[in-house]
Amino acid sequence: xxxxxxxxxxxxxxxxxxxxxxxxxxxxxxxxxxxxxxxxxxxxxxxxxxxxxxxxxxxxxxxxxxxxxxxxxxxxxxxxxxxxxxxxxxxxxxxxxxxxxxxxxxxxxxxxxxxxxxxxxxxxxxxxxxxxxxxxxxxxxxxxxxxxxxxxxxxxxxxxxxxxxxxxxxxxxxxxxx
Numbered sequence: 001x002x003x004x005x006x007x008x009x010x011x012x013x014x015x016x017x018x019x020x021x022x023x024x025x026x027x028x029x030x031x032x033x034x035x036x037x038x039x040x041x042x043x044x045x046x047x048x049x050x051x052x053x054x055x056x057x058x059x060x061x062x063x064x065x066x067x068x069x070x071x072x073x074x075x076x077x078x079x080x081x082x083x084x085x086x087x088x089x090x091x092x093x094x095x096x097x098x099x100x101x102x103x104x105x106x107x108x109x110x111x112x113x114x115x116x117x118x119x120x121x122x123x124x125x126x127x128x129x130x131x132x133x134x135x136x137x138x139x140x141x142x143x144x145x146x147x148x149x150x151x152x153x154x155x156x157x158x159x160x161x162x163x164x165x166x167x168x169x170x171x172x173x174x175x176x177x178x
Contacts, residue, residue, distance in 0.1 A: 008040070008089040010075055023067040024092035025127070031091045037120040041088040045117075045126050046095040047110060051103045052132030053170045054162055059130045063095055066127040093122075098129075103168055107136045114140025131157050135173040 010027040024030045025044035036043055046063025053059060076083050084090075096113045099105040110133060117124050118141040126137060134151055141147060151157075158178075159171040167176065 008091055009085050010073065012075075018071040023064075023071060025067050025125075026070045026073040026090075026092075028085075028090050028092050030094060033093060033116070036091065036093050036122055037116070039089055040091050040093070040122050042090040043093040043117060043122045043124055044090065045093050045113075045124055047098065047126055047129040047133045047137075048095050049098040049100065049106055049110075049128070049133060050130040050170075051098075051100060051106060052168060052173075053130040059128060060100075062129060063127045067092070093117075103132075107132075107168065109136075111136035111140040117141070118143070130170040132168060132170050132173050135168075135176050138177050 008029060011021070011029075018027070022030070025046075028044065031040060046067070048060045048063045050057050050059040075085055096110050098109060114124060114137050124137070124141070126133070128134075131151070131153060134149070134157075138147065138149065155171075157171050157173050158175045159169070160175050161167055162169045162171055
């Protein structure tokens with residue numbers, strides 16, 4: 001393991017119980033963006049926002065719940081013995097500062113946040129939020145090179161418009177991206 005990765009290991013359950021302390025993704029250290037820009041390889045980010053949803057609101061609580069649930073993650077995979085946190089400097093970068101009452105402002109804020117991460121070479125892993133957050137994330141990291149993304153969903157989110165012509169909803173991000 002490289003020395004630079006040592007301070008970015010998840011906190012051990014032997015140091016503090018998994019149910020105690022301030023929850024971070026996978027019990028990783030929380031660092032500010034300035035530190036992340038110079039030291040972090042992979043940043044876990046929350047986008048607590050669901051202003052683009054047309055039903056089943058509540059996805060804004062996803063990042064907090066995922067932090068709580070991920071406290072059971074281990075440093076070593078129990079079957080393969082791999083230790084991914086020894087290969088890259090990973091940390092929880094907190095949440096993107098969203099605007100809960102302005103959809104277009106949030107899209108701009110999220111895009112700018114990810115553009116800064118991308119410029120610094122930080123690989124983002126994101127927990128959201130409704131599906132519309134994928135659009136500004138892709139816009140923020142798109143460039144001259146191909147981009148990959150894993151999006152878990154039961155449908156394609158390629159609708160053109162919803163409810164009277166609204167182009168920006170949880171069902172339209174990939175149509176807008178195309």
